[in-house]
Amino acid sequence: MIKGLIFDYGATIDSNGTHWAEVIWNQYQTAGVPISKANFRDAYVYAERALAVNPYIKPEDNFLRLMQVKIRIEFDYLLGEGILSKNDTTDSVIDTIATGCYEDARKSVEAAKATLDVLSARYPMVLVSNFYGNIQAVLDDFKLTSYFPVVIESAVVGVRKPDPAIFRLGVEALALQPEEVVVIGDSYRKDIQPAQSLGCDTIWIKGAGWDDSEAAVHHDKIITDIAQLQELL
Template identity: 55%
Template sequence: MFDLKEIKGVIFDYGGTIDSNGTHWAEVLWDAYVSAEVPVTKEQFREAYVYTERFLAVNPVVEPHHNFNDLLKIKAGLQLQYLVENKMLTDVDKTESYSLAISNQCYTFAKDIIEKEKPILEQLRKRYPMVLVSNFYGNVQAVIEDFGLLKFFDEIIESAVVGVRKPDPAIFGLGVKALGLPARNIVVLGDSHSKDIVPATKNGCQTVWLKGKGWGDDEDGATADVIITDFMQLKDVFQLD
């Protein structure tokens, strides 16, 4: 049960929450593929997306200084390379232009969303200590610094740095420890029910689920203390001005 009076600290997910307003990044990327007129099916794209995420999880291609635009170019490049190598994409000469168009559209998408959300983050920051918990590639600090978000968080807990990945509840346990508060006095805000809400609940935290356009992998009956469909609804949840 959500109790605003009990809240003394906030844990934010990064990667689908602040940067895409609850929309799964695969969907954002696919929209960019469509806009760039890359001649592949969604299933082919999805296969390339999954391959790239798994590749990046075990290969240190992304460096700590890479911002989000850098990361998008790396991801798009790997996806397109996979599609070419597996003969799903034959326009080899266009891969560079495709990659640039995809990364630019996705970067602008994230930047525009974040700019709209900053007033809410500023108000929350005045009221609570805040920690970021993210499954990321070792460069999340460079990413959020580029977007002007670093000032909002007291600590950043990143899977590639701490060696624990969601949905392991231990990574949220590190967030609770960083805030130095009882778990019941902490609210976790995330876009993934299985990776954010479930492990946060196991730690005893309150939860706000930003339920957006995902990949349809939520369990039936999935719920949270509070469910919103737009980041801006946090104004009402926290009774902000």
């Protein structure tokens, strides 16, 4: 019997299953940044690794500020590699891309709230996220705090997905047994597999991923829109 829910945040609630690399790439294209997708992906990985080991993001930074910092790191990498020029990497271009990403996230979050309203009335919910130390500021800005009284953030607890230990913390926060908990996430490797290894039930919100490695993966509960959770839960 289902008694509680664990949600992933990034790419689950704020982009409805679409990997954030795809969201950012779309904004690069809209802004007319003259690079290939392969070069963009290299910059994306570089920025993710830099953010993981350097305190560039402050706890009070909202999602817009996070995106401004992230895009600046990507642009600095592309500039250093000689892929972009200084004219391509102005603050104005960074703000255009970051603002576009912020608006994409805001729209996805607003659309998700109808489902979160329904589910939070039925079940206690916990958020488990790989994030940069500012997830609370992001939730506050998007008016999501009330849905998740407990937030387990990798940068705070010192454990990152796909380590099942971070989901175990979520289960413990719910004060339930794993088999009483459903985990909802967008990544089969980082959300579904580790949660299943604990004995949790899982629902995979499957959208455009980082690559095709999970395209053929079978799972008995796949959705393509967060609103479909109301039917399953």
